[in-house]
Amino acid sequence: MLTKATNTLRNDLTMMIKKLLSVVALSLTCTVALAAGGGHKLDTAPDRINDMASLQNGAKLFVNYCLGCHSANSMRYNKLTEIGLTDEMIQKNLLFTGEKVGDLMHIAMKPEDAKRWFGTAPPDLSVIARAKSENMGHSGVDYVYTLMRSFYRDTTKASGWDNLVFPSIAMPNILWELQGPRAMERTVVHEVEQADGSMQWERIVSKYDADGFSEIKAEPLKDYEGSAVDKALLSSPDPRQIAQFDNDVADLANFLGWMAEPMQLQRKQLGVWVLLFLGLFLVVAWRLNASYWKHVK
């Protein structure tokens, strides 16, 4: 445990130095717009629900990274056979603490302990992708995909991390090793009420470096002719790593989407046949009706 922490610290430092030396022009950046009121605009996750390799990678990431703190109480390990894994593969690669393949994905951590350690009990993730969907809007898969890619270092937070989608999130950035160092720059332009009651535009630029140290500058804007702005820019020194990371998070989100309703593939396949049958039934019913009614004057 302790060696792991030291390693972590060393890695962190190396990364920091690397980052300082890296050419800024090389950095991969992504801009995200923030809706008024701090709500974060969600990215659309790639649709991989029919991609078994993606679902298997997602399952692996889920069991390795998420299942330590989050349970999936409605999910059985051997349900993963439906995404192409065998009982032997599940036994060998995904079961670590003596569970059986037929067991549900319970966790050992008690909710009371979790509350003491993190301030809140991590929610069960069985149906989280459905719970986080918006009416006629983004799916919960999009939510997870964006959430897991929106962490940045902030030393002022208890876990050392903060998140653009879920400000002051209790969860640390569990995937930080896969993600690599990340800096964040946020620009907010908003109106502030002055002492005399008049409104004055102000720009606040907050920069968080890869170690979470922030530099926040506020300046009044004179003659500003525009609307309120809330933009955040996440940047990473290694574009290849971040592309791989995005890909992994897409798989993880995809898996959570599948796990929320494991029968969804079967449901859609069956639906096609049911509709074809009903279409035929409608034709028969229509002709039957017509043959009865043709004599009615």
Add this chain to the structure above:
Amino acid sequence: MAGEKTVDTTGLLGWIDKRFPLSTMVKEHMSEYYAPKNFNFWYFFGSLAMLVLVIQIVTGIFLVMNYKPDAKLAFESVEYIMREVPWGWLIRYMHSTGASMFFVVVYLHMLRGLFYGSYRKPRELVWIFGVAIFLSLMGEAFFGYLLPWGQMSYWGAQVIVNLFSAIPFIGPDLAIWIRGDYVVSDATLNRFFAFHVIAIPLVILGLVVAHIIALHEVGSNNPDGVEIKQGPKDRYGRPVDGIPFHPYYTVHDIMGVAGFLIVFAAIIFFAPEMGGYFLEYNNFIPADPLKTPPHIAPVWYFTPFYSMLRATTADFTLVLAGAAVLAAIALFFKGNLKGIWRVAVPVILLLVAVLLRTIDAKFWGVVAMGGAVVILFFLPWLDHSPVKSIRYRPGWHKFLYAIFIINFLVLGFLGTQAPNPTYNLMSQIGTLIYLGFFLLMPVWSRLGTFKQVPDRVTFHAH
């Protein structure tokens, strides 16, 4: 044998008919029940409502076999049905989609009645039984919605039961009596389960039987609002404009069933959540009595009435009180009430106006919401138009109906949204339009130039 009835039938059927009026009942309600032959698209929804009722009962029986009405187990038992019970997901989606489609079908069925004046004499009881079914259906849906024990189940029930506490004097105790606890809890879940699976379904079945017996007693109305029993008859005394329900309308309704099932299956297999309106996303979070969701909205079929509840603020009771005073004055001077009623009704209205400003607005919100449903019972006596069907009403009546429908949909939309001042004003206007449509009906329904109603139904051979 002495005392044995003579029947036309022979064999097994004859044996039964001597002991039970099987053939007579089949004839009376099916093969010799004469229905007008000009039924249109709108007449599918009665039989479809029966179909959905059967679907709900059958799927419900299978759900009860695996569901656990226990606050600790309920949420996970629903997921157990979705994942572990063979075909459980299909049964559950049929039941959850069936709940919403029940309301779709029933709203369209009621709208049909409104269009063609199917509640008018002699069909008042058919309509009253129907409104009672609608009211029971609302109860059934409300009790059933608690069972998945998600956040929306829990807080929706909490909000609705709290409404009862707005009733003066007995309210708070009444709310506790309904819940069986100080908050919605395991006790509430158990009693709601009992109501959902036994009490209300029994009431609904009884009312459906009464609805159909009353209908077959007076005969079906039709899009022209013409009484076929008063029209020409053939030499056997059968109405010429009528046609035996079986086989003509049974085959016709099978076609409607096929069309309906296509829509039903499309939702079940391709959009079971219907964008979060049939299955609310928040309800995939287990109920947490300590965490109030930021926005609580009932399921879509309750939202028009929920809007009227929220619209009734303290300011709005002033508008309602003003309307009551105006109505009192108008009825006293212009109304044609007889004897004691000429004084009593305006006095009652003035008293209501005073109470509107003295009792808490929350109570009046409950009254507005309940009144919006209860007022439907009185429709047969509110409508004074000389014709039944919308086809022969003045053009501007159709315009009023259009406004009423759009207004109902807008109220429904507003009820799903988080409140804000603009939306609140819109729901207040919507509430006035809804109530005004019915309360002013005795006046407006007789105004205008009505078209000549034909003697016979309009029917073009297929």
